[in-house]
Amino acid sequence: QVQLVQSGAEVKKPGVSVKISCKASGYIFTTYFIHWVRQAPGQGLEWVGRIDPSDSGIHYSQKFQGRVFMTRDTSTSTVYMEMRSLTSEDTAVYYCARELDTTCYFDNWGQGTQVTVSS
């Protein structure tokens, strides 16, 4: 069955970077885009960006341009998201989710990774 399994919770100080992962299984890794969506405490969902695992093509939300970097490792079917210059506003649960080739919806989601930014 399709699974997106994310790395564990992170606690970081303001100004540093965090890198979290999303390991895919149960389908052909290169046939679906992987997106990152975050949810601040008690808030709604916010799109961060996406990567095309077939060619590493990137599309970031303008809000995060220059501060977020997504990469993939096809040998392990894993996508990584690094966010730099963290502030307390980045405290959130980060979800990865997959999208089939520009269908514009997310049919499977990871379990989420809590990122806490605190001094």
Next chain:
Amino acid sequence: EIVLTQSPGTLSLSPGEGATLSCRASQSVIRSTLAWYQQKPGQAPRLVIYGASNRATGIPDRFSGSGSGTDFTLTISRLEPDDFAVYYCQQYGASSFTFGQGTKLEI
């Protein structure tokens, strides 16, 4: 960026009743890019409707989606206890994905 506004913010109903959730866009949305998700506390969102009116795998036919342009609706008939959750609409346009702020469906 296209802004999605959901109403009401909270909907209080009883099992067996019907629910109507609204999603209004700040500009016209391509129908095929409109989706609805259900989220329960401590869980990831779950796809309910895609392409404005297509049910996702495993979603019962009590759930239906409709609408076009700037106005979209998620209708849930004969509410069951498992349906009570937060529902988000989402669209893709102007090179960005955006979500509504959510409607909490509570007992």
